[in-house]
Amino acid sequence: MPRFLLCALFISAILLTCNTFTNGIEAITTIYVGTSQSIQAAINSVPSNNKDWICISVAAGVYKEKVVIPADKPFIYLKGAGKDKTSVVWSDSSGTIFDMPTFSSIADNIFVQGITFVNGYNYPPKPGMNIKVAVAARISGDQSAFYECGFSGYQDTLLDDKGRHYFKLCTIEGAVDFIFGDGQSIYEKCDISVNIGEVNPAGTGYIVAQARKNKDETSGFVLKECNVYGKGRAFLGRPWYPYSRVIYYASSLSNIIVPEGWQLWTADEPTSDIAVSEEKCTGPGSDKSKRVAWEKTLTQEEVKYFTSISYIDNVGWIGRLPIKI
Template sequence: MYPQLSTKQQPFNAIVSKNKKPGAYRTVTEAIAAAPVYSATKYYIHVEAGLYKERVEVWKNKLTNIVLVGDGQLTTKISWNRRAPYFRTYDTATVLIRGDGFIAKFLTFENSAGDGSQAVAVASLSNQSAFFQCTFLGYQDTLHPKRGFQFYRECNIYGTVDFIFGAAAAIFQSCNLFSRLPSTITFTAQNKQDTNITSGFVIQNCTFTVAPGMERQKPLIKAYLGRPWSDFSTVVVMESYLDDIIQPTGWLSWGNTTTDKLTYYEFRNHGPGAATSKRVN
């Protein structure tokens, strides 16, 4: 479905560099702004190693089929620090993607605002978007698959409260979901609002655990697979490793949201948090 995720790299159409390389752009924003509008083919932008402190937007319709390729999650990072309540939640995003067909590979996206309020690293409204070997760093509301069909493979996602949230139809495959402090963690907050909408999260062959270096703080953490943002919230967790931070009830309620229309499935998971005998009904 996504041949552009293969390790064989296409020629780059543009380069972003911190090293004043001739012909290269200095910022990711400049490189995206120079891309052709309404492109029917992929436009490849190489983001070389470095810390890029900027907020990036990929505009709807005008900028389609943008592909960002970094030099690795440990070496190429885009970082900014917007947070609520000073901005609407999805406008806090370090990278806000509206143009369809967006792809990112070998990059880290960070919202460095810290804990305490919503601060999104990536908000994607891009239909048929995909992320491969990317890291998303944040606390509350780290990753916002807002709508459309989206695919995440071999990604690292860090957060605390509702840190994967939205109404997209999104698949997470072979990803690490890392909880950070404070103590009460909700990995997902899915926002399907109607039975006629194609919306839901499928999390397959993933790992739910604490962030590296936090192993000794496990006793302080109470984690839940998710809570329902809307009445028809839909999440499937399958063939994944659930660490012992996952509470026996598995899922958490949210205010006045009804629970009789939810779709929460667990299938063939393993690990100390995978037992379902005490799950909520």
């Protein structure tokens, strides 16, 4: 649908205008959503197989709904008023990890800014709660970026499912495998907050569970210049599949990190193909003298490859987002 026709389209309770953004895009359609309105209704109004960026601007407030960007709704820029001001909250631990998320982004070419997604089933955490898997967000589309967003939960908070993703200046909170999946992603300058101590002060959690399944997959999680902190104790991660790849680079690791650093999913699983490593990290949790023997040391060439933005973007898709990040 041409942009001028979309701008003229009347949608009940949703205001449409055309605004100019700053990254070489002359005009972008904007749909405004207020606290008495529905984010999902705004998404539903976007034409299928749209090829132009459409901004859905969400006012400050708490939106109690489950939100899905389906595969046929690409080029959506979902913009909140700030991760501390705009939140989407839903409580669900039923069905599979693909059914329960508060927010599911299935389409390619999605950009989200300034929104926190919460699965309230186990959140906020408290002693004695009935702990179940409760996913706050599922990201399954390719070429998707999240800027200044929040993801809050306890067990399995962020399903970084598949595709190339970029998370910058985000806050991700949880206790058990709370960044998990088979995505090919860089987390840059993010806050990684462990909250297992809110339930059990002596508890030990797991931050990352990456699911690379074979040696030909290019997927992996790179936590670059992140700040890892929280309450309780935590492993940096555990391999979900035999070729799991996780790299902590130039990140600050607080004393919540256990000396071993990593733990196997099962005690007897092979370790030869697991690719987990730490490079140039700082803080009291970065001491590697007691790390597991199967942690890898990368070459300088490997460090450069995995920490470069080209690892997730060798075609320039980040430069084509509506704003520069």
